[in-house]
Amino acid sequence: MIKFPYRGGINIGKNVLSQSNLYEMIFIFLFKFIGILTGNALLLEFRLEIGKRLLFP
Numbered sequence: 001m002i003k004f005p006y007r008g009g010i011n012i013g014k015n016v017l018s019q020s021n022l023y024e025m026i027f028i029f030l031f032k033f034i035g036i037l038t039g040n041a042l043l044l045e046f047r048l049e050i051g052k053r054l055l056f057p
Contacts, residue, residue: 024054 031047 028054 028051035047
């Protein structure tokens, strides 16, 4: 499984523009767009798993 260098999760507030959160959002958007373009169910499942790990560590 991919491990992201990651501190504190996605904070709604003063840290929302910190670098680690920005990278997480970019990864989520990339997986979202790839999933839309390919329609691949496995990729969608992979993206959802990463999203759950990012949002609920």
